Amino acid sequence: xxxxxxxxxxxxxxxxxxxxxxxxxxxxxxxxxxxxxxxxxxxxxxxxxxxxxxxxxxxxxxxxxxxxxxxxxxxxxxxxxxxxxxxxxxxxxxxxxxxxxxxxxxxxxx
Amino acid sequence: xxxxxxxxxxxxxxxxxxxxxxxxxxxxxxxxxxxxxxxxxxxxxxxxxxxxxxxxxxxxxxxxxxxxxxxxxxxxxxxxxxxxxxxxxxxxxxxxxxxxxxxxxxxxxxxxxxxx
Numbered sequence: 001x002x003x004x005x006x007x008x009x010x011x012x013x014x015x016x017x018x019x020x021x022x023x024x025x026x027x028x029x030x031x032x033x034x035x036x037x038x039x040x041x042x043x044x045x046x047x048x049x050x051x052x053x054x055x056x057x058x059x060x061x062x063x064x065x066x067x068x069x070x071x072x073x074x075x076x077x078x079x080x081x082x083x084x085x086x087x088x089x090x091x092x093x094x095x096x097x098x099x100x101x102x103x104x105x106x107x108x109x110x
Numbered sequence: 111x112x113x114x115x116x117x118x119x120x121x122x123x124x125x126x127x128x129x130x131x132x133x134x135x136x137x138x139x140x141x142x143x144x145x146x147x148x149x150x151x152x153x154x155x156x157x158x159x160x161x162x163x164x165x166x167x168x169x170x171x172x173x174x175x176x177x178x179x180x181x182x183x184x185x186x187x188x189x190x191x192x193x194x195x196x197x198x199x200x201x202x203x204x205x206x207x208x209x210x211x212x213x214x215x216x217x218x219x220x221x222x223x224x225x226x
């Protein structure tokens with residue numbers, strides 16, 4: 001157990017729908033990052049939050065949004081889903097102990 | 111523009127031999143470089159890292175070499191074991207700012223197969 005918890009592990013949904021992915025960071029970590037891994041691609045950075053505030057943005061689509069709550073857990077919201085959004089979505093947290101990744105949510109859009 | 115590149119999608123090595131995984135980068139502002147190992151259906155797990163001020167870091171069977179002038183780093187695994195078979199990602203980030211570390215920039219990964 002890495003200490004970073006992601007739910008759900010698997011998600012199957014139809015095009016046009018909206019889903020929410022959840023991440024609980026490792027205890028004590030203030031930063032949360034979201035990454036997307038599509039087929040044959042490396043991990044693409046989407047967005048970072050630090051102590052509730054957005055800190056950096058990467059290749060995140062406008063249909064996607066995220067937030068970090070006062071208890072430091074984070075949610076990634078994906079809306080108007082397209083087939084191409086099917087991917088593994090990873091959350092990571094960082095702190096004095098370095099980066100730690102969760103086991104990911106596999107999203108399948110049908 | 112891909113800032114971190116792993117040009118070999120796959121590598122096959124015999125058990126007991128050395129595995130060498132390579133990574134190139136373009137951004138000279140990176141402060142840290144990391145290697146992650148990833149099994150299917152799992153998140154990346156940290157393997158080893160190196161600061162930009164060093165040229166070598168060793169941890170057991172794993173050694174990372176950094177050549178800043180060439181903007182190149184490599185991961186050596188000696189001796190390779192079948193359990194090392196996984197996808198290896200090279201990653202880099204700029205150091206801490208405002209209390210938070212920079213986001214990781216990943217290469218596309220190299221799939222290592224170690225044959226018994």
